[in-house]
Amino acid sequence: xxxxxxxxxxxxxxxxxxxxxxxxxxxxxxxxxxxxxxxxxxxxxxxxxxxxxxxxxxxxxxxxxxxxxxxxxxxxxxxxxxxxxxxxxxxxxxxxxxxxxxxxxxxxxxxxxxxxxxxxxxxxxxxxxxxxxxxxxxxxxxxxxxxxxxxxxxxxxxxxxxxxxxxxxxxxxxxxxxxxxxxxxxxxxxxxxxxxxxxxxxxxxxxxxxxxxxxxxxxxxxxxxxxxxxxxxxxxxxxxxxxxxxxxxxxxxxxxxxxxxxxxxxxxxxxxx
Amino acid sequence: xxxxxxxxxxxxxxxxxxxxxxxxxxxxxxxxxxxxxxxxxxxxxxxxxxxxxxxxxxxxxxxxxxxxxxxxxxxxxxxxxxxxxxxxxxxxxxxxxxxxxxxxxxxxxxxxxxxxxxxxxxxxxxxxxxxxxxxxxxxxxxxxxxxxxxxxxxxxxxxxxxxxxxxxxxxxxxxxxxxxxxxxxxxxxxxxxxxxxxxxxxxxxxxxxxxxxxxxxxxxxxxxxxxxxxxxxxxxxxxxxxxxxxxxxxxxxxxxxxxxxxxxxxxxxxxxxxxxxxxxxxxxxxxxxxxxxxxxxxxxxxxxxxxxxxxxxxxxxxxxxxxxxxxxxxxxxxxxxxxxxxxxxxxxxxx
Numbered sequence: 001x002x003x004x005x006x007x008x009x010x011x012x013x014x015x016x017x018x019x020x021x022x023x024x025x026x027x028x029x030x031x032x033x034x035x036x037x038x039x040x041x042x043x044x045x046x047x048x049x050x051x052x053x054x055x056x057x058x059x060x061x062x063x064x065x066x067x068x069x070x071x072x073x074x075x076x077x078x079x080x081x082x083x084x085x086x087x088x089x090x091x092x093x094x095x096x097x098x099x100x101x102x103x104x105x106x107x108x109x110x111x112x113x114x115x116x117x118x119x120x121x122x123x124x125x126x127x128x129x130x131x132x133x134x135x136x137x138x139x140x141x142x143x144x145x146x147x148x149x150x151x152x153x154x155x156x157x158x159x160x161x162x163x164x165x166x167x168x169x170x171x172x173x174x175x176x177x178x179x180x181x182x183x184x185x186x187x188x189x190x191x192x193x194x195x196x197x198x199x200x201x202x203x204x205x206x207x208x209x210x211x212x213x214x215x216x217x218x219x220x221x222x223x224x225x226x227x228x229x230x231x232x233x234x235x236x237x238x239x240x241x242x243x244x245x246x247x248x249x250x251x252x253x254x255x256x257x258x259x260x261x262x263x264x265x266x267x268x269x270x271x272x273x
Numbered sequence: 274x275x276x277x278x279x280x281x282x283x284x285x286x287x288x289x290x291x292x293x294x295x296x297x298x299x300x301x302x303x304x305x306x307x308x309x310x311x312x313x314x315x316x317x318x319x320x321x322x323x324x325x326x327x328x329x330x331x332x333x334x335x336x337x338x339x340x341x342x343x344x345x346x347x348x349x350x351x352x353x354x355x356x357x358x359x360x361x362x363x364x365x366x367x368x369x370x371x372x373x374x375x376x377x378x379x380x381x382x383x384x385x386x387x388x389x390x391x392x393x394x395x396x397x398x399x400x401x402x403x404x405x406x407x408x409x410x411x412x413x414x415x416x417x418x419x420x421x422x423x424x425x426x427x428x429x430x431x432x433x434x435x436x437x438x439x440x441x442x443x444x445x446x447x448x449x450x451x452x453x454x455x456x457x458x459x460x461x462x463x464x465x466x467x468x469x470x471x472x473x474x475x476x477x478x479x480x481x482x483x484x485x486x487x488x489x490x491x492x493x494x495x496x497x498x499x500x501x502x503x504x505x506x507x508x509x510x511x512x513x514x515x516x517x518x519x520x521x522x523x524x525x526x527x528x529x530x531x532x533x534x535x536x537x538x539x540x541x542x543x544x545x546x547x548x549x550x551x552x553x554x555x556x557x558x559x560x561x562x563x564x565x566x567x568x569x570x571x572x573x574x575x576x577x578x579x580x581x582x583x584x585x586x587x588x589x590x591x592x593x594x595x596x597x598x599x600x601x602x603x604x605x606x607x608x609x610x611x612x613x614x615x616x617x618x619x620x621x622x623x624x
Contacts (some may be wrong), residue, residue: 064619236612
């Protein structure tokens with residue numbers, strides 16, 4: 001690598017790196033620091049004396065909070081699985097359709113983004129009311145799936161579209177049935193798409209508070225709502241920060257496991273080709 | 274000629290730059306005509322920003338929002354702003370109409386001597402209901418039992434909403450159990466939590482704003498909420514020609530009273546205009562608008578003759594003395610108590 005190339009590399013990576021440093025890492029550090037402080041009398045933080053783990057002790061010493069985490073992970077998992085089941089055939093169909101029509105179909109997938117997210121959720125309130133489904137857990141999952149479905153379709157489509165049709169032909173020549181062709185060729189090759197789609201759905205669902213607030217009933221509280229309440233209603237920043245940190249740690253751990261699984265899956269797929 | 278245009282331009286620019294009053298107010302909390310009258314009188318413009326709850330307003334100020342001349346916080350938020358040193362003292366010599374403020378709303382606990390705040394309007398957190406349904410099912414509407422006692426709730430299961438607010442809902446339960454909303458007795462709050470948990474299966478949802486629409490449409494029959502909102506739900510149902518009427522009343526066990534006051538923010542650039550505005554709003558005719566238009570209670574004695582008789586007679590908007598004595602204003606707890614209550618609230622939401 002020449003000097004010019006190296007300089008160019010710095011030049012290109014510096015702005016995004018600086019952006020992440022300022023707008024992601026610094027706020028994240030503030031949240032970490034806040035979680036070890038004491039709440040101020042009128043909100044905010046109390047004047048600093050010494051770090052305290054009180055917020056964490058409060059959260060970990062109580063099963064109520066574990067229950068909300070468990071419930072949120074359940075809803076996120078369920079939403080991800082439903083999205084996957086709905087998105088996979090659709091993404092496959094789009095990938096199979098003639099090149100000319102594909103762009104139009106992808107456009108249709110992202111078309112809902114043209115209207116505001118809250119407006120679309122309010123539309124669901126009108127739809128679900130007469131069906132007696134409003135203010136139920138079903139409504140929450142429905143809303144979550146609806147909002148996040150495009151985030152599953154797009155990475156899957158991007159992946160499926162690139163598959164080499166020759167592989168399937170070869171499998172067919174070798175006597176593989178339709179199911180075997182899918183299960184032994186298409187599916188393993190699409191694993192990276194499945195993993196990135198799942199991450200794009202699972203993680204935002206965990207933090208989403210608007211959907212349960214608007215569509216959910218008296219029992220449908222998720223971590224997102226709990227965190228929002230600490231900051232806005234209860235003015236307990238340290239507790240809200242500690243909740244955010246716990247959530248981040250759990251999600252990172254999960255993402256680590258998923259990445260590891262994905263690597264293994266991709267290796268398996270590579271061995272196949 | 275050119276010079277003339279230039280002069281005119283500068284005159285406009287100066288007029289614009291000089292006479293603008295920045296008001297940070299609740300959504301829909303002042304009549305448009307009232308504002309127009311003030312603008313005509315002061316030959317200035319009023320620019321409004323809105324908030325939908327005190328916490329939102331406090332958070333925005335805490336984050337450094339500046340330039341608001343006047344804010345309209347509720348009692349506990351006034352106290353909080355005073356103690357943070359965020360307010361400018363009010364110069365009563367510039368408020369000749371201050372005497373119009375009713376005695377019972379002067380000198381309140383959050384600002385003894387009214388050094389920083391001038392009361393504007395009140396609301397009560399109470400019960401709104403579908404009058405015909407309540408009559409049909411033979412349910413009492415003057416008690417919190419309606420939303421807390423399973424024997425009544427069984428008849429209206431899934432047709433009740435309560436506020437999604439730890440402070441308000443737990444306060445209602447505390448009043449029903451005969452406690453003050455200011456007590457720090459944990460056992461009393463635990464009892465309130467158990468009462469709520471026992472009633473929760475009968476409620477449709479926690480709602481802070483959708484209940485206005487739901488009541489007016491007929492989706493729900495009972496809502497725990499603010500008197501102004503019930504006033505609006507009633508008007509909406511009437512305007513839509515629904516076959517039912519919305520009523521609202523203060524439970525006999527007592528309820529939460531909110532007193533919203535004008536205060537001057539330190540960052541405001543026009544305290545002179547701000548004082549003129551407050552004094553204008555203290556004149557009876559102008560003060561009456563908030564009751565006539567949005568159904569808020571009035572803290573102004575001179576306003577009463579200008580208020581429509583049917584609104585002035587409404588006990589849920591203008592509580593008679595025996596009810597007023599049973600109303601309490603919310604105050605802030607210390608952080609430790611807040612955390613304890615938040616924990617109970619989380620349990621209420623989860624179980």
